[in-house]
Amino acid sequence: MKIVLDHLTKVYPSSTKGNPDVTAVNDFCFEIPDGKLIGLLGPSGCGKSTTLNLISGLETATSGKIWFGDDDVTRVPPENRGVGLVFQSYALYPHMTARQNIMFPLENFKGSEKLSKEEMRAKADEAARLVQIEPYMERKPSQMSGGQQQRVAIARALVKLPRVLLLDEPLSNLDARLRLQTREEIRRIQQETNLTTIFVTHDQEEAMSISDMIVVMKNGIIQQIGKPQDVYDSPANLFVGNFLGTPPMNVFKGRVENGAIVIGNERILEIEGPENQEVYVGIRPEGYLLDEKGTFHCTKKQVEIMGRDTSIVFTHPDQVSESLRAIITLDNRDEIPSTVCFKLKPNKVEIFRADTEERIDYKVREA
Amino acid sequence: MRKVKPWLYLLPAILFLAAFMVYPLIDVFIYSFEEGYNSASQTFKGVGLYNYMYVLRDPYFIQALKNTFILVIITVPLSTFIGLLIALGLNSIKKFKDLFQTIFFLPYVTNTLAVGLVFMILFKKTPYSEGLVNMLINMFGGSSIDFIDGPYWAKMFVLCFYTVWIVLPFKILILTSALASVDENLYKAAKIDGTSKWRTFTRITLPMISPMIFYLIITGFIGAFKAYSDAVAIFGTDLNAAGMNTIVGYIYDMLYGNGGGYPSYASAAALILFAVVLTITCINLTISGSGRNDK
Numbered sequence: 300m301k302i303v304l305d306h307l308t309k310v311y312p313s314s315t316k317g318n319p320d321v322t323a324v325n326d327f328c329f330e331i332p333d334g335k336l337i338g339l340l341g342p343s344g345c346g347k348s349t350t351l352n353l354i355s356g357l358e359t360a361t362s363g364k365i366w367f368g369d370d371d372v373t374r375v376p377p378e379n380r381g382v383g384l385v386f387q388s389y390a391l392y393p394h395m396t397a398r399q400n401i402m403f404p405l406e407n408f409k410g411s412e413k414l415s416k417e418e419m420r421a422k423a424d425e426a427a428r429l430v431q432i433e434p435y436m437e438r439k440p441s442q443m444s445g446g447q448q449q450r451v452a453i454a455r456a457l458v459k460l461p462r463v464l465l466l467d468e469p470l471s472n473l474d475a476r477l478r479l480q481t482r483e484e485i486r487r488i489q490q491e492t493n494l495t496t497i498f499v500t501h502d503q504e505e506a507m508s509i510s511d512m513i514v515v516m517k518n519g520i521i522q523q524i525g526k527p528q529d530v531y532d533s534p535a536n537l538f539v540g541n542f543l544g545t546p547p548m549n550v551f552k553g554r555v556e557n558g559a560i561v562i563g564n565e566r567i568l569e570i571e572g573p574e575n576q577e578v579y580v581g582i583r584p585e586g587y588l589l590d591e592k593g594t595f596h597c598t599k600k601q602v603e604i605m606g607r608d609t610s611i612v613f614t615h616p617d618q619v620s621e622s623l624r625a626i627i628t629l630d631n632r633d634e635i636p637s638t639v640c641f642k643l644k645p646n647k648v649e650i651f652r653a654d655t656e657e658r659i660d661y662k663v664r665e666a
Numbered sequence: 667m668r669k670v671k672p673w674l675y676l677l678p679a680i681l682f683l684a685a686f687m688v689y690p691l692i693d694v695f696i697y698s699f700e701e702g703y704n705s706a707s708q709t710f711k712g713v714g715l716y717n718y719m720y721v722l723r724d725p726y727f728i729q730a731l732k733n734t735f736i737l738v739i740i741t742v743p744l745s746t747f748i749g750l751l752i753a754l755g756l757n758s759i760k761k762f763k764d765l766f767q768t769i770f771f772l773p774y775v776t777n778t779l780a781v782g783l784v785f786m787i788l789f790k791k792t793p794y795s796e797g798l799v800n801m802l803i804n805m806f807g808g809s810s811i812d813f814i815d816g817p818y819w820a821k822m823f824v825l826c827f828y829t830v831w832i833v834l835p836f837k838i839l840i841l842t843s844a845l846a847s848v849d850e851n852l853y854k855a856a857k858i859d860g861t862s863k864w865r866t867f868t869r870i871t872l873p874m875i876s877p878m879i880f881y882l883i884i885t886g887f888i889g890a891f892k893a894y895s896d897a898v899a900i901f902g903t904d905l906n907a908a909g910m911n912t913i914v915g916y917i918y919d920m921l922y923g924n925g926g927g928y929p930s931y932a933s934a935a936a937l938i939l940f941a942v943v944l945t946i947t948c949i950n951l952t953i954s955g956s957g958r959n960d961k
Contacts, residue, residue: 357854378860390851394873403869404859459859 307363338506341516383456586647587625717934749837774835782899
């Protein structure tokens with residue numbers, strides 16, 4: 300099912316007089332192709348859960364339209380939209396077993412859709428098989444681990460064969476190891492069912508790892524839509540650049556001057572294209588190379604050896620980010636001098652306009 | 667040392683409980699088997715079941731037992747049901763919720779006897795007035811009923827009405843907080859799946875608040891079995907004459923009332939009450955326990 304959001308807006312009237320109304324979702328336009336996994340990504344309070352609720356029908360749009368395929372569902376109540384929703388807290392019915400939870404949506408069918416007990420059991424078993432929780436069907440939620448509860452919640456959302464699957468922060472209540480495993484699982488289930496799936500997360504790694512497409516949001520406004528790697532490689536603006544990637548991008552105050560990116564007095568990268576102007580320079584942590592002839596000098600603060608990689612924490616007088624970090628691969632365990640010289644990988648350096656914070660395209664000038 | 671400390675902390679409470687709870691309990695138990703015990707001379711004639719036989723044959727006790735049972739059977743389910751209805755109503759409104767909550771809670775903090783006075787005005791016939799309720803009945807063409815000194819069913823009606831009204835605030839309070847504590851997401855999940863309102867209520871709301879409902883029913887039973895002051899507030903202290911005595915009222919009368927001075931009979935009646943309450947509570951717990959396992 301293709302989903303189209305057409306100038307979708309949600310405004311919450313202010314609860315107290317004098318305060319301005321809150322626009323949680325501001326003029327969203329995007330199209331979700333059939334059978335894709337989409338990650339809605341943004342810091343908390345950016346309107347991503349509201350977007351999900353609008354698609355599910357739990358909230359109604361102030362203006363704009365939502366299309367499921369050729370159906371305008373903007374004013375359709377949630378039960379008639381055919382959506383499966385998995386809640387952040389799972390929202391399993393605590394007094395029912397896993398099986399009863401999964402069968403619950405089926406028991407709501409009325410009229411010609413009504414199923415016999417055997418059909419319901421069969422469908423519940425099928426959903427359970429898909430999420431691999433068959434051994435736990437007679438257990439109550441309190442007797443299951445977080446990961447198992449999560450699977451039951453997904454099975455419950457899938458059992459009535461929804462047109463769209465929505466997941467609200469599906470991994471945030473799991474521990475780190477389970478999170479990795481479950482996110483593969485969600486990807487697998489999505490691919491097996493080929494359902495158009497939208498999930499909300501504030502964790503960029505989670506979004507990047509399993510999505511076909513990510514939508515980065517801030518304050519109810521879409522910042523960028525694209526394939527995860529594309530968004531990472533060419534962030535539309537400073538916010539997106541900063542938000543994607545751990546450790547985050549290192550940001551400096553700098554300028555473009557006579558065909559070079561300059562931080563302080565050092566020409567760190569020879570480029571062509573942009574005119575002379577003040578810019579923010581963003582450098583990905585993996586964009587540094589230790590090189591004695593490097594032009595970018597920084598002051599070492601501390602070195603952290605993390606098995607495979609070495610991370611150098613450093614400072615620079617023109618830094619904007621609170622902490623700066625370079626991740627490099629060290630072949631020998633040589634002492635790193637207190638003033639480090641870096642050479643920069645050009646495709647890991649971005650520049651953003653100082654006023655609008657939008658990214659500026661540039662070409663690297665070959666020496 | 668570690669073992670002694672907790673007992674040391676508990677000691678004051680244990681001492682008081684022993685002196686004012688445990689000792690009297692044992693004493694009541696002993697009195698109930700001592701025939702013709704006289705508290706002034708501390709003497710008794712013999713030991714046996716005589717007190718129980720007497721109490722169980724006493725028409726006043728039979729009347730009190732009957733009154734109490736009717737009161738319990740009518741008021742406990744009724745007040746719980748009405749409480750649930752009001753709590754559901756309160757839970758679904760936004761405007762004036764606090765105001766209504768306060769209004770519904772007022773009877774709880776009002777003195778029993780003051781409320782009794784209000785009920786007198788509502789129901790009692792005096793030389794000057796027929797009582798508010800009778801005025802209403804007259805308005806609709808009915809003839810006056812004497813609710814305070816009249817037929818048994820009318821008196822019982824007033825007592826039940828009064829009891830329901832006085833226990834309602836607590837039930838509403840407990841049930842509104844129970845309803846509010848149900849995870850909002852469960853309702854959202856049910857809504858997404860197209861669950862009807864009635865099914866949402868019976869399959870989700872009721873099971874979620876059932877522990878609180880059972881709590882209210884058990885405490886309601888115990889409270890109603892111990893009813894006394896309510897009857898006094900409406901019918902005055904001579905409850906036997908009014909035919910509206912309760913078990914606790916009977917116990918009190920046996921101790922201090924006009925025909926009082928019979929601690930043995932009172933003790934026997936108290937133990938019968940204890941046995942009844944214990945039985946009912948056990949039945950309740952069994953039902954609620956097995957109910958929970960089924961779900």
